[in-house]
């Protein structure tokens with residue numbers, strides 16, 4: 001039986017790895033429990049109020065990131081911070097206002113930050129020692145493409161940027177949340193790359209033990225914006241869930257880019 005598991009695992013490991021880490025940090029937060037705050041900013045240009053933004057974030061983390069069986073990541077949405085205003089801030093100046101070990105979500109109507117209507121949002125993560133913080137900003141410029149999206153697609157955009165905020169880069173394959181664009185798809189669930197990436201950064205060790213895979217060690221290699229680096233805990237369970245997700249995803253959408 002163990003030989004069968006090992007053989008199947010090796011077959012999985014022989015697959016090309018398509019998920020990446022956030023290029024600036026190449027790591028996750030120190031804790032698997034990360035707080036998310038909403039900044040006191042005007043998101044009306046993105047098509048929703050600040051209160052609706054909070055609801056979208058809660059739905060996004062519940063639908064995509066907080067229920068991955070092979071990951072221990074838990075994103076806790078703590079609410080609107082009336083004392084934190086990032087209106088007009090760049091990503092770097094907004095980062096300075098983010099509480100340690102948390103993610104701050106806001107909006108910006110700056111034409112400098114969002115020179116193209118096709119850019120729906122962006123996120124920046126920064127770590128120093130054991131302390132990490134990240135900010136995600138949605139495009140609330142007058143020509144933002146966000147208002148024309150369904151609430152489900154808005155959730156997917158937010159979940160994508162949260163993925164960057166806790167340490168993931170892009171996947172090169174279309175049917176993953178962390179693909180750079182939502183063009184031509186309806187992202188309803190995580191894909192295999194998303195599940196593998198979040199399970200690598202925030203592993204659920206008991207799941208690996210249950211499957212008898214923890215003793216086998218790391219699998220394959222992952223790419224860091226084209227460069228190869230070590231790592232990548234892969235599990236049979238995440239593989240099967242990923243395949244199921246890919247089989248279920250379909251439908252067409254207009255071209256919208258995520259950064």
Ligand SMILES: [Zn+2]
Pocket residue numbers: 160164170178179180258259
């Ligand atoms: Zn992106």
